[in-house]
Amino acid sequence: MAYSIQTVAKKTGLAISTLRFYDKAGLLPFVARDSSGYRAFTDGDLALLHTIVCLKNTGMKIADIRRYIELVMAGPTTAKDRQALLAAHREVVVAKQQEIARSLAEIDYKLQMYASPDAEAKVAQEWALASADKEKNGLPNPFTA
Amino acid sequence: MAYSIQTVAKKTGLAISTLRFYDKAGLLPFVARDSSGYRAFTDGDLALLHTIVCLKNTGMKIADIRRYIELVMAGPTTAKDRQALLAAHREVVVAKQQEIARSLAEIDYKLQMYASPDAEAKVAQEWALASADKEKNGLPNPFTA
């Protein structure tokens, strides 16, 4: 009925070593042990682990995930704290997503330049401008392949 | 006319130590030195540095950014290679953005639960289910705060 660490690794895509690392880091205090000292994961544990993976995927640090899990373990009275923690994290993630989108837009601009019919000419011009910029400042020109 | 490392740090928001680290890592082969051995950044250098920051912001590894810069330094003939490199990176970034969006949606689902009027009841029920899941498997129940 309970899952072995290997089974959970396959179900989640996490390495066995990662699961043990998370456990040691305090992320899996809810995982029980069988009579041999082996970890025994229940379906409920998988649900919590899934939440941990979501937090990890969105860039939350181990220490902060641990804080969230501690609140969960402390019982229903910590609901407000969990909400605050997740809401704050949400804002961080959204901001980072926007920053990435902005940088990606600039990369797309370059890609569009490279894809244009006169890409060659544009790249050559960039090159000429960078060279001129060096000469103008009386500096050695590294753009002389 | 050229910018000192401190000026560039302020303009870009990068730490001076980070700029030196990038230089040592081969990301800034285009930055010249003045007669005292001080780095002298031109406006063209800032443009290239900006591209580097975009790649960094989107999660590109230093080693891959260096590869891109190497192509730039090698001249206009490498335009096709640069395009391929950026296009491949773009796909990686878009995929990661989507994965983050999926995880964020799950976090939002939890937030919505915490925000509902009967949040208390829902959290208590979650708690009860997790406990039952342990008992069902004859395992010690850690949810007993």
Place this chain on the structure above:
DNA sequence: CCTTGCCCTAAAGTATGGTTTAGGGTTTAT
């Protein structure tokens, strides 16, 4: 009984991306 395939811990090692420290020149204003 013993091999095979699981499981365990503790500790060391790896990868990445920086930051800090130590020691030392340069430039500028007083």
Place this chain on the structure above:
DNA sequence: ATAAACCCTAAACCATACTTTAGGGCAAGG
């Protein structure tokens, strides 16, 4: 000519997140 404010390198150090290694126990089949 000296202090303050810059700049430099090399190398050590740090944080984060894992992975690998070493040594060993448990369980089932032949």
